[in-house]
Amino acid sequence: MKRKIERKDWLLFALIILFALLPAIPGIRENSLTMHVILMIFLMASMSQSWNIVGGYCGQVSFGHSVFFGIGAYGAAMAVVKYGMTPWPGALAGAFLAAGIAVLISWPVFRLSGHYFAIATFAIVEIFNRLFMVWYWVGGAIGLDYSITEQGIVNFVWYQSKVGYYYGALVLLGLVFGVVRWIERHRIGYYLRAVREGQETAEALGVDSTKAKLSAMAVSAFLAALCGAFFAQYNYRVDPPMVMSLDMSMKFVLVTILGGTGTLFGPLVGAAVLVPLQEYSRAFLGGLGGGVDLIIFGLLIILVVVKQPKGVVGIFSYLRRRMVERESVGKEND
Amino acid sequence: MIVFLQVMVNGILNGLVYALVATGLSLIWGVMDVINFAHGDYLMVAMYTSFWIGALLGVDPVLSWIVSGAFLFLIGALTYKLIIRYTVGRSAISALLATFGLSMFLKNVCLYLFSPNFRLLSKTVLGGKTIETGGVIFPVPQLVTALGALVVIVLVYYMVKKTRLGWAIQATAMDKEAAELMGIDTERIYLLVFGLGGSCVGIAGGLLPSYLAVHPEVGLLFGLLAFVIVAMGGFGSIPGALFAALLVGLVESFSGFFIAPVFKYVAVFALYLLVVMVRPKGLFGW
Incomplete structure (x- = not known):
């Protein structure tokens, strides 16, 4: 079956090309804060997009994604710190491990519904967090610190400039968004949305809902773990509260909610709102501003959930509909 | 043997405080099917209220719990008026996310x-005092807080089961439309329930500063434990919450003492997962 390339695909291509050309603009490449903010947007968007597969398209609101993110981060860090290898095999092993663990955990937990499911995922994060705190083989509460290695793509570390990380994050973004776009257009995407709209109905139509949910979870965990590996490489260190905490889990969820769940561009929009808010308030208010960014973010989340559950993307499509309606009304009057 | 009893006493004393926090959550959950994620932060606000009353005005927590209970009633009612009211009828998770925003x-x-x-x-009046009976030590601040919690839980339970207001609350929980047809102002019931839920955690938080330090993150653990307790006890069941809270308190203190302190919450959360795997609606749920 040949599928038509839609406007969404062109938009995605155009955005990625635009992002790829961005560092060429004088002033951006030299400003390491700007580079940091943009690449953090890419990372946050990729993280939330990976969550979006399960939480948005499939409707299973999991608060446990920091576990997979953490496993990926630890995978890369263990390869570098403990075994003196490049991070690549570690990241890959971490991603497969995360997918395996995701399936193993989710298989019983998916039997729970609603609030019971949400609380179970909280509990899982807390268990992993506390176990990693005392698991000395992976560094315990102190975590793992990178020693200095030669910079470049092989070790995936750069010290002087952020350009390497920038393109790394962009590739990650392209990969995650590409996968989600592929899912959106193929049979599995329709299965997931059918399960979200009504599990019983979907099953009555012959969708194996358990299989659909588990495969969504596996793909989602795999991608989240890759994001985690990137995060560890970027920070040169990893410890349990940094990657495997409830706060981290909530970021996956809230960024997507803010942007728009179950939409392709929602996570990117959400990240583009949150990351600058967070990074610039931290850069300019510094120690004085303790928590100001999160006060604003908290209010934004309340506002979005109460007023526009479809997120910022929902606001855009509402505005576009309004414009189209006004145009057609105008034509009728002519 | 003495050690065993001591660990058990500690577990029960903690468990009763958890039970009061969880009762507030259970009321809200049971009547409105809403998880209030800001519940732990309510506790934190109540603790700050009681702390500042103590530090600035010199009033002891044994009295200032009245103020923090009333203040949290107000905050609970405001939460309903400004946020929760708009999420009724949306997906179950939207109230949780909105209250997470509130929590932040x-x-x-x-x-x-x-x-x-x-x-x-x-x-404080109670601070540092202990009672010893047969080798088991009861720290007075913990003891008073736990007994106070028990009294409030019993009162709330009595109120729900035996008073006309309680019947109206139960009716609203069972069937909102039918309750409205019977002349119950469900909007007011929801407001009251959210306020009462806030009050429960407000009273707990008001008593706590006589032995527990307050800081902005203090509510997180209490909140998580309250979710686990309510879910384990079963949908909106106050006796279930009390039972589950005591269980959590005991598991926490025994695993903390006999295995390792770091494992105590691993044990508690693992217990939760185990319970809901066997009984997906909790121990006393239906």
């Missing part, structure tokens, strides 16, 4: 105003 807001406002420092009231 409350936590960071307190962080901004009061700094992340740990603050403890010194020189």
Whole structure:
């Protein structure tokens, strides 16, 4: 079956090309804060997009994604710190491990519904967090610190400039968004949305809902773990509260909610709102501003959930509909 | 043997405080099917209220719990008026996310105003006193807090089961439309329930500063434990919450003492997962 390339695909291509050309603009490449903010947007968007597969398209609101993110981060860090290898095999092993663990955990937990499911995922994060705190083989509460290695793509570390990380994050973004776009257009995407709209109905139509949910979870965990590996490489260190905490889990969820769940561009929009808010308030208010960014973010989340559950993307499509309606009304009057 | 009893006493004393926090959550959950994620932060706000009354006015927590209980009633009612009211009828998770936003807001406002420092009231009436019977030590602040919690739980339970208001609350929980047809102002019931839920955690938080330091993150653990307790006890069941809270308190203190302190919450959360795997609607749920 040949599928038509839609406007969404062109938009995605155009955005990625635009992002790829961005560092060429004088002033951006030299400003390491700007580079940091943009690449953090890419990372946050990729993280939330990976969550979006399960939480948005499939409707299973999991608060446990920091576990997979953490496993990926630890995978890369263990390869570098403990075994003196490049991070690549570690990241890959971490991603497969995360997918395996995701399936193993989710298989019983998916039997729970609603609030019971949400609380179970909280509990899982807390268990992993506390176990990693005392698991000395992976560094315990102190975590793992990178020693200095030669910079470049092989070790995936750069010290002087952020350009390497920038393109790394962009590739990650392209990969995650590409996968989600592929899912959106193929049979599995329709299965997931059918399960979200009504599990019983979907099953009555012959969708194996358990299989659909588990495969969504596996793909989602795999991608989240890759994001985690990137995060560890970027920070040169990893410890349990940094990657495997409830706060981290909530970021996956809230960024997507803010942007728009179950939409392709929602996570990117959400990240583009949150990351600058967070990074610039931290850069300019510094120690004085303790928590100001999160006060604003908290209010934004309340506002979005109460007023526009479809997120910022929902606001855009509402505005576009309004414009189209006004145009057609105008034509009728002519 | 003495050690065993002591560990058990500690577990029960903690468990009763958890039970009061969980009762507030259970009321809200049972009547409105809403998880209030800001519940732990309510506790934190109540603790700050009681702390500042103690530090600035010199009033002891044995009295200031009245103020924090009333204040949290107000906050609960406001939460309903300004946020929860708009999420009724939306997907079950939307109220949870909105209250998570509220949780971030409350936590960071307190962080901004009061700094992340740990603050403890010194020189309280109860502070530092102990009662010893047969080798088992009862710390007085914990004992008074736990007994106070028990009294409030019993009162709330009595109110729900035996008074006309309680019947109206139960009717609203069972069937909102039918309750409305019977002339119950469900909007007011929801407001009251949210306020009462806030009051429960407000009273617990009001009593706590005589032995527990307050800081902006203090509510997180209490909140998580309250979710686990309510879910384990079963949908909106106050006796279930009390039972599950005591269980959590005991598991926490026994695993903390006999295995390792770091494992105590691993044990508690693993217990939760185990219970809901066997009984997906909790121990007393239907």
